[in-house]
Amino acid sequence: MEPRISLITLGVRDVARARAFYETLGFVASPSSNESVTFFAAGGAVLGLFGWDALAQDAGVPAAGDGFRAVTIAHNVRDKAEVATVLAAAEAAGGRIVTPAHDVFWGGHNGYFADPDGHLWEVAWNPYFPLADDGSLQLP
Known part of the structure; x- marks a missing residue:
């Protein structure tokens, strides 16, 4: 394996709300973004926003849980x-x-x-x- 982080995807409850938050901080959404997923260039890596439940389903884990995520x-x-x-x-x-x-x-x-x-x-x-x-x- 070549050590690198290519993409960090955050599970979010509301993709549009999360996108607006990060855009307010200066992140610029990629044209490949849509209502279900947003991608931002982040200094050599990519920050992704994806629906909380959809991301849990994609990973094959339960969506329940909150608090400190370590x-x-x-x-x-x-x-x-x-x-x-x-x-x-x-x-x-x-x-x-x-x-x-x-x-x-x-x-x-x-x-x-x-x-x-x-x-x-x-x-x-x-x-x-x-x-x-x-x-x-x-x-x-």
Whole structure:
């Protein structure tokens, strides 16, 4: 297997509502999107939105369940102040702030928001993992 993440698909209760939320944050839907599924370019990977029940059926698992899903999606930013800016934009778009921006023990600065379906996003400034000009994370 070649290590890569090509597509992250989030199960959502209302595809149109979720699409509007992510578009408000600046994501641009691909022309291949439709009322059942939405695709966004996301810096070398793709973020997909698909109906919650339909995604569970596709994976062959029960659709029931909520709460912590043991997964977060991270959006790294270029400077410390940008963490609060992105969190505010997510809240204004209809997200919920889970953890406000704050300094963290490892030397960075982060906060978390939940999208309208409860998917957790970490917004982080990490001085040890700078971003390239194209926004990709640079591991040491």
